[in-house]
Amino acid sequence: MIDVILDSFIDSMKLLPFLFLSYLAVEYIEHRMSDSAKAWIYGAGWAGPILGSLIGIIPQCGFSAAAAGLFAARVISPGTLLAVFLSTSDEMLPLMLSQGISAGIIIRVLSVKVIAGAVIGLLADFAAVRLKLWKPPVVKPAKIAPVPTHDPKRAKKQIDGKKSEADQKQIQGRNLSNIDSEDAIHHMCEHGHCQCEKQGIFRASVHHTAQTAVFLFLIALVLGFGMDWFQGMAFSRGIFAVPGIQAALAGLIGMIPNCAASVLITQLYLEGVLSSGALFAGLLCGAGTGLLVLFRENGKQRQNLLFTLVLYVSGTLAGMLAGVWKLL
Numbered sequence: 070m071i072d073v074i075l076d077s078f079i080d081s082m083k084l085l086p087f088l089f090l091s092y093l094a095v096e097y098i099e100h101r102m103s104d105s106a107k108a109w110i111y112g113a114g115w116a117g118p119i120l121g122s123l124i125g126i127i128p129q130c131g132f133s134a135a136a137a138g139l140f141a142a143r144v145i146s147p148g149t150l151l152a153v154f155l156s157t158s159d160e161m162l163p164l165m166l167s168q169g170i171s172a173g174i175i176i177r178v179l180s181v182k183v184i185a186g187a188v189i190g191l192l193a194d195f196a197a198v199r200l201k202l203w204k205p206p207v208v209k210p211a212k213i214a215p216v217p218t219h220d221p222k223r224a225k226k227q228i229d230g231k232k233s234e235a236d237q238k239q240i241q242g243r244n245l246s247n248i249d250s251e252d253a254i255h256h257m258c259e260h261g262h263c264q265c266e267k268q269g270i271f272r273a274s275v276h277h278t279a280q281t282a283v284f285l286f287l288i289a290l291v292l293g294f295g296m297d298w299f300q301g302m303a304f305s306r307g308i309f310a311v312p313g314i315q316a317a318l319a320g321l322i323g324m325i326p327n328c329a330a331s332v333l334i335t336q337l338y339l340e341g342v343l344s345s346g347a348l349f350a351g352l353l354c355g356a357g358t359g360l361l362v363l364f365r366e367n368g369k370q371r372q373n374l375l376f377t378l379v380l381y382v383s384g385t386l387a388g389m390l391a392g393v394w395k396l397l
Contacts, residue, residue: 118190133359346392
């Protein structure tokens, strides 16, 4: 019991730097960055999922939590968040390294996670736009009225002046009327009752981080005791002996919003209980504590449930496909 409490506390403390930086980034975007800089972030477009899948392989579940916070603030696209979740490694990498697993196997595991995250993320963004579930930024160019004059030199000079003025206005702030980023970020502040406008970005970020850390610690306690119970049950190995449902069950375990899930999945694979397909399914579905932060910060619960379903189905299918191709 003491071990579960201590592990839950340590896991929660590990997330603090990542949570703080993510909240600080959101507050900075709201209070410091110009509209043109916001447009640049939103304009990352198709490259978002690729970058997200590369960032996600860093062995810390804090990145998934940070990405969830940024998605709730409408800073990154759903495909980018999905790519981060699918490629998140959590404790898989250090555990494999500690077990002396060859570098070739580790590279293949990470490569599958990166490729799956990038491809599925790109497809998710495409589908989200087509189904009008996500609104990419639209920057409306400034209109330059023609100058009614018969003097060509004077007309050219006035047009150049208009262009310069229009460019300056675009630098100061572009039209992002169809993006609700500011409303989403304000929702985070209202949800946490932090009075960010008065406290400043640093204190507001600390406030958000503290609230989320307490929330994660309480959930980690419940999950920790549940994981101990599951590992102690004799029937757990019998369930995983059925090949047809290995990947599906491993994916469900991976969905548990706790870094310990990746440890359990990796250990079961190293002990020969799980197949390679089930390993990939569990690791792809595992997003660490990212799902907890998503449900806490994003007020659109139907969107959260749909995202969770897409994560599970795509991660499980991709894992099964990797197992069929015998990539390990």
